[in-house]
Every structure is written in structure tokens, then in C-alpha cells.
Amino acid sequence: MAYDLVTVSAILCEIMRKELDKPLDKPADFTGPYASGDTPITVNIAAKLGAKTAVIGSVGPDPFGKCFKAQMVSSGVDVSMVKDIPGASTGCAFVCYYSDGSRDFLYHSRHAAAGMTHAEDLDMEKLQGTKWFHLTGYNMSVSKSLQETCYRIVDELPEGSRISFDPNIRPESLSVEEVRELCRPVIEKASIIFPSKTEAALFTGCATDEEGCRLWADQGKLVVLKNGSEGCIIYQGNEKIPVPSFQVEEVDPTGAGDTFCGAFLTALIEGKPLSECGRFACAAGAMSVRKQGPMEGAPSRAELEAFLKAHS
Incomplete structure (x- = not known):
């Protein structure tokens, strides 16, 4: 059976501070490891909601690699294309949170197994029939080999497959200008773009996100502007659909x-109207912040539907 959603990832485990305002250059307690990586979080929730998903990437033959695979398998994500790299360590990220809502990340990925996925590792025959490939700017910035892996998918995109792209700019990795140039070939082929605040303006060179989103929409792309606690705005052609979020007690926003x-793509695959896709996704995103750990709060299908019913 063909996949609904496949992603390429710089696979990570995440270790985070237990308390606020504990910078990474000072001794303090951590909690973790938690399976992580931006696009694994995406396919994790999609699998929990019923989509057939897979992740492509590399881990080391170590406890962190086992932690990552166990999380994916428990959610129903196919890890058959996750490669073990002998002698390498699984990538990791350390994170701390501050009272003002800001975060600091420290990545060990470029020279870890996370950065060692290569274009020749792709089994394009196995990927035939995939409905969506989800790619991000962060993964393309980790290493040249990961960038080339993403480019190969774009260049050899199976018939009927489409690209979903999240810019996900990480200033810890490369400058905006460098990431913008890296991502240009993917953006050109993308059918959906999921910018966060400021990213539509930065990637298009427009003065505002509104202008940037409309520019992409005029190019025939579906654009979903993520506004965090404010919800999202969907742009398609001349249409603009604002979707409010849900108020919850935040524990961990990562x-x-x-x-x-992941929730939006799952709803789209199921044929839901765009406004309903947005509501479905906003609910999943809100629910995910209620527990510590980037995937720990991801709801099951039953939990998400109960939440939506309760907030109808």
C-alpha cells in the first residue's frame, strides 16, 4: 500500500530543562530523552490520526536511536527507511525555556547520524504512489547530503505525488539568506507551504506576511500561515480563511x-474542507502543548475528535 505522507529528517532526540530560566551554559537538571525532529513530529501525529506514514533518515546504534524508533513504531510510523550508521551517534538537541516564552536550542546534528542521510539511500521504487512528501528548511540546512536527498525527491517526484513545505527557519543553523537559497527549488515545486510568523515575508522578500502569502497563493499554492495561539490563516487563490485556535494550558510548545x-495534511488527505482542515490542525496543535516532550501530547484520533466535540 502506498504511503499517505513521507518525510526526510535530521532525526533527533531532545533533552530539555525541567525548569524555566535555566540557561544551557549553567548546571541544572534535564529531562528526556524524547524522540524529536521537526518532520518526525509531523508524521507521528499523522500516523496517530490514521494516515499511513514513513520517515527517512539515520540514527546511531545507540539508546537514543532506540528511543526514536520506539516512539515512531508505537504511533504507527514506518521506520524501515531509517538507517543505522555504525560508529555514529544519534543526533540530539538540548533546549531551555525562559519566562518570556523564548527558547534556546543547542544542536548536535550536522556531524552526527542525523546529517548522514544521502540521496543514494532513497528507494524511489518504494516511494511510488506516495501522496505527500513533507520537507522543511531546517532539514535542508543540516548537511549537504540531506539537502541533496530532498532535492532528489523534488527532481524525481513520483507521478501523482505532491510536496508540502514548512520553511522552519532555524537561526542556529544558517542565515535566512542561505536557507532561502537552499529552499528555492523545493518552494518552486511545493503545492502547500506552511510558513510561521515572519517567514512568508522573509522568503518572498515582501513587506508583510500577508503580501508573501498572497504572492504564493497567486502562484497556485495553498498557503497556511501558522499564527500559534491565534490559530491560522489559509490562502487559496483569492480566498482567505482565518481559523481561530483553542485556549489550553501550555506546558511545552515545542x-x-x-x-x-501533520494534522492539516491528514485532514486534507481525507478530503475535508479547508476550514475544517484548519480547525482540525489547530486543535491538534493546541492539544500537543499540554505535556512535556515534543510528541508526548500528540492526541489519538478519538482524543482529538472528543476535544473538537467539546469545543464545538
Whole structure:
């Protein structure tokens, strides 16, 4: 059976501070590891909601690699295209949160197994029939080999497959200008773009996100602007659809936007109207922040539908 959603990832495990305002250059307690990576979070929620998903990437033959695979398998994600790299360590990220809502990340990915996926590792025959490939700017910025892996998917896109793209700019990796140039071939082929605040303006060179989103929409793309606690705005052609979010008690915001993408794509695959896709995704994103860990709060299908019913 063909996949609904496949992604390429710089696979990570995440270790985070237990308390706020504990910078990474000072001794303090951590919690984790938690399976992570932006696009694994996306396919994780999609699988939990019923989509057939897979992740492509690399881990080390170590406990963090086992942690990642166990999380994916428990959610129903196919890990048969996750390669073990002998002698390499699984990528990891350390994160701390501050009272003002900001975060600091420290990545060990470029020279870890996370950055060692190569274009020749792709089994394009196995990927025939895939409905959506979800790619991000962050993964393309990790290593030259990951960039080339994403480019191969774009260049050899199976018939009937489409590209979903989340810019996901990480200033810890490359500058905006460098990421913009790296991502240009993917953006050109993308059918859906999921920018966060400021990214539509930055990637298009427009003065505002509104102008940037409309520019992409005029090019025939479906654009879903993620506005965090404010919900999202969907742009298609001349249509603009604002969708409000849900008020919840936030514990850990990491991965909410990636969860949003996975839920939105799942709803779209199921043929739901765009406004309903947005509501479905906003609910999943809101639910995901209620537990510590980037995938720990991802709801099951039954939990998400109960949440939506309760907030109808």
C-alpha cells in the first residue's frame, strides 16, 4: 500500500530543562530523552490520526536511536527507511525555556547520524504512489547530503505525488539568506507551504506576511500561515480563511507547529474542507502543548475528535 505522507529528517532526540530560566551554559537538571525532529513530529501525529506514514533518515546504534524508533513504531510510523550508521551517534538537541516564552536550542546534528542521510539511500521504487512528501528548511540546512536527498525527491517526484513545505527557519543553523537559497527549488515545486510568523515575508522578500502569502497563493499554492495561539490563516487563490485556535494550558510548545502540519495534511488527505482542515490542525496543535516532550501530547484520533466535540 502506498504511503499517505513521507518525510526526510535530521532525526533527533531532545533533552530539555525541567525548569524555566535555566540557561544551557549553567548546571541544572534535564529531562528526556524524547524522540524529536521537526518532520518526525509531523508524521507521528499523522500516523496517530490514521494516515499511513514513513520517515527517512539515520540514527546511531545507540539508546537514543532506540528511543526514536520506539516512539515512531508505537504511533504507527514506518521506520524501515531509517538507517543505522555504525560508529555514529544519534543526533540530539538540548533546549531551555525562559519566562518570556523564548527558547534556546543547542544542536548536535550536522556531524552526527542525523546529517548522514544521502540521496543514494532513497528507494524511489518504494516511494511510488506516495501522496505527500513533507520537507522543511531546517532539514535542508543540516548537511549537504540531506539537502541533496530532498532535492532528489523534488527532481524525481513520483507521478501523482505532491510536496508540502514548512520553511522552519532555524537561526542556529544558517542565515535566512542561505536557507532561502537552499529552499528555492523545493518552494518552486511545493503545492502547500506552511510558513510561521515572519517567514512568508522573509522568503518572498515582501513587506508583510500577508503580501508573501498572497504572492504564493497567486502562484497556485495553498498557503497556511501558522499564527500559534491565534490559530491560522489559509490562502487559496483569492480566498482567505482565518481559523481561530483553542485556549489550553501550555506546558511545552515545542513541536506544536509541526503537529499542526501533520494534522492539516491528514485532514486534507481525507478530503475535508479547508476550514475544517484548519480547525482540525489547530486543535491538534493546541492539544500537543499540554505535556512535556515534543510528541508526548500528540492526541489519538478519538482524543482529538472528543476535544473538537467539546469545543464545538
